[in-house]
Amino acid sequence: MGRMSRENGSAGLPEYAERVLEVAELIPPGRVMTYGDVAEWLGAGGPRQVGRVMALYGGAVPWWRVVRADGALLPGHEQRALGHYRDEGTPLRAAGSSAARRLPRIDMARARWDGGAGDGADEGAHI
Template sequence: MDRMSDESETPALPEYAERVLEVAEMIPPGRVMTYGDVAEWLEEGGPRQVGRVMALYGGGAPWWRVVRSDGVLLPGHEPRALGHYRAEGTPLRTASRQSGTHVPRLDMKRARWDGAAAGGGSAQAHTTHT
């Protein structure tokens, strides 16, 4: 077997990861879905599984649109995420003085997307989470 051919082959993306990334691509600019929303949309896995997929494979997808349910920006990636949110007009909440941080949070009530316009998934489940 030729060694060069082994190195040039990229491993196939797991099916679940492909599905998670497809959902991330569907989220419109300026909107977000939580890790749990994506899992419910797919009717498979949970927030941790979606988070793992995004951490391992999400670099080429709009990763900033798949977020924590509390609206806190992805630790260590706040400046990059803020740049995307501001460019897309994603609703943000001003950082509170009590939090001791100057990094805003996502305004989840206004930014959260239920996926209804995209069809498929469990749209009803998306509207019941906070």
């Protein structure tokens, strides 16, 4: 996941990418934000821009906490993500019976984080 690790020097990252990655690091274990939530939090870009940043640079942050709005697991990374969700106690919905739905989905109603205080994250202002 992601081509650049933050340890390799984030100085070369575009400013927007750095801001997106900082938000991803704020999301508490067991909670998620959608790509659109992150863009709204930043007041810039949109879900596609956030998704692009996560695809290119997200490998060194908790990428599994930035998700699709429908709660589907990230294609190509389902098993890795599922392991993280189970380790962190992220609320999941049971898998369906169809071939396309053999994996659980994130229970967005319970797992979605609004960036508020009191659930494990700093109370700092938006980035």
